[in-house]
Amino acid sequence: MFRKFSGILFLFVALQAQSQQQPEWIYNTVKGDTLWDICLKYTNKRGCWITLTKYNEVVNDRVMPVNTPIRIPVGWLKKLPVVGEVVYVTGAAKYSQWNDKQFFTLTAGQQLHLGAIIRTQAGSIVKLLLHQTNEVLIKENSELLLEKFSSNNVDVLDEEITLKQGSADVDVNSDKVKNRFIIKTPAAIAAVRGTRFRINSSGDQMRGEVLEGKIDVSTGSSSQSVPAGFGVSATKGKKIQPPQALPPQPKMLQARVKSSLPARVDWEPLNQVDQYQVSLYNGKKKILSIETVDHNWIVYDTLDKGCYQVKVHGIDGAGFHGIDSQASLCVIEDLASVDLNDEDSLKDEGDHLALSWQNAPEANSYRVQVSTDEQFSDIVQDTTTSDTQVVLPKIEGQDVYIRVISLDNNGRESLPSSVLEYSDKKSQMFSIIVTTILVGIAFL
Structure with missing residues (x-):
């Protein structure tokens, strides 16, 4: 027995x-x-x-x-419970069901079951909605496990996910329902109640940054409470260091940018910041790209026409990511160029040149440039006018090249017009005659 x-x-x-x-x-x-x-x-x-x-x-x-x-x-379990769904996928990402070694392509709108593993690749981003309440943004080169979830019909939701590697942004929404939300990494565990924060996991290292609310981070040997605006770094089995302040928000030079391509967004540089992370969102709040730059601007060359949101934060020497600032970016059509005609646009009026052109659609001013070379590396005159004609002084004995650029109130510039070449032949001929006479006199 x-x-x-x-x-x-x-x-x-x-x-x-x-x-x-x-x-x-x-x-x-x-x-x-x-x-x-x-x-x-x-x-x-x-x-x-x-x-x-x-x-x-x-x-x-x-x-x-x-x-x-x-x-x-x-x-x-007889049937795996649904614990979340995919809001969107940028790039390529895969998932597997519990106890299934095969991975499948992840798509927007897909339901996710308890025990699912999500993997993102380089350049890919996945946004999840868990229990129709909490949002998790999984960034590139990450792996996340949906590990422990309660049923939906409860007063307090229990949710536990494991970030095996990579980075995730979490928004725990306590306005809808109370949460006991835990995110685990190989190095430490973060427990939260109603907050926005970021977690990065790399081997035995974990870094957490709190944007709203607070999180409690613990390892096997110590714990720290981290308030909003602070970050903490943890190493597996070691004492957690006190939280440190995150880099502040950078100040955007323009809150709204309207530009044709290439479109540039600038912000004031931050002290003690080595790099900046720039996220581009479309009008539906989907992240299209995340880039890290070491200067205080970003240039977009290949966007479709439309409006976007650009979010920027600094990254300090310890790797902590700071608080976001944002600006709207509206990409608009290229401004039409001026059409210059050799015969009709430029006339020699004796002591000066008269340049005229047809009005370009949407342009309200024009820049007229005169250069001594075709590459316009030696610009000798640069004039801006709201008219469609201008008087240009002659440069005696000098060939010149002329072009016009359309401008508008949104800061757009068109491509330069075709280039007109003018040669002051009379002045050149007079110079040759005078030189010949002087040389002849010298031989007498």
């Missing part, structure tokens, strides 16, 4: 150790629930009610209070 009991006990301990390595679904009891009923309805495991009693340390399942959390390993 003793041997038989020992065998059962050993089997249970082995099952419990195996279960603890699995993702878990948390069922919150309602009035009249028993573990037998729960096992029968949700699991396909033989002897479930016996092992589930021990697994959850339930003394008497006949008198369980309402909303008692019952943890059920994912491998016992």
Whole structure:
């Protein structure tokens, strides 16, 4: 009899150790629930009610209070519960279901089940909505596991995800429902209640940055409470250092930028910042790209016409990412160029040149440039006018090249017009004659 009991006990301990390595679904009891009923309805495991009693340390399942959390390993469930969906995917990303080694392409609108693993590649971004409440933005070269979730019909949502590597931005929305949200990394665990924060995981290192609210970060040996505007770095098994202030918001030089391509957005440089991270959003708040630059501007060459949001934050020497600033960017059509005609546009009026042209659509002023070379590296006159004609002085004995650039009130500049060449032949001929006479006199 003793041997038989020992065998059962050993089997249970082995099952419990195996279960603890699995993702878990948390069922919150309602009035009249028993573990037998729960096992029968949700699991396909033989002897479930016996092992589930021990697994959850339930003394008497006949008198369980309402909303008692019952943890059920994912491998016992008849059907994997849906715990989230994909809001959007930028680039290429993949996912796998629980206990499935095969990975599949991840697409927008896709439902995600408990135990799913999401992997992003270089340049890819995935945004998740968990329980229709909390948002997780998974950045490039990351791997995330949906590890522990409660059922939806509860007063307090339990959600636990594991960021095995890479970076994620999290927005825990406590306005809709109370949350017990935990994000684990190999180095540390962050527990939050209603906040916005970033987590980066790399090997035994974890970095957290709090934008709103606060998080509690703990390792095996220490813990720290991190308020908004601060960040913390943790190393597995070591004491966590005190939080440090994040880089401040950079000041955008323009809150609204209207430009044809290439479009440039500038901000004031920050002290003690080595780099900046720039995120580009479309009108539907989808991130199109994330770039890291070492200067205080960004240039976009290939955007479609339309309006975007550009968010920028600094990155200090310790790798902490700061607070975002943003500006709107509207990419508009190129301004039409001026059409210069050799015969009609430029006339020699004796002591000066008269240049005229047709008005370019949407232009309200023009820049007229005169250069001594075709490459316009030696510009000798640069005039701006709101008219469509201008008087230019002659440069005696000098060939000149002339072009016009359209301008508008939004700061757009067109491509330069075709180039007109003017040669002051009379002045050149007079100079040659005078020079010849002087040379002849010298020989007399």
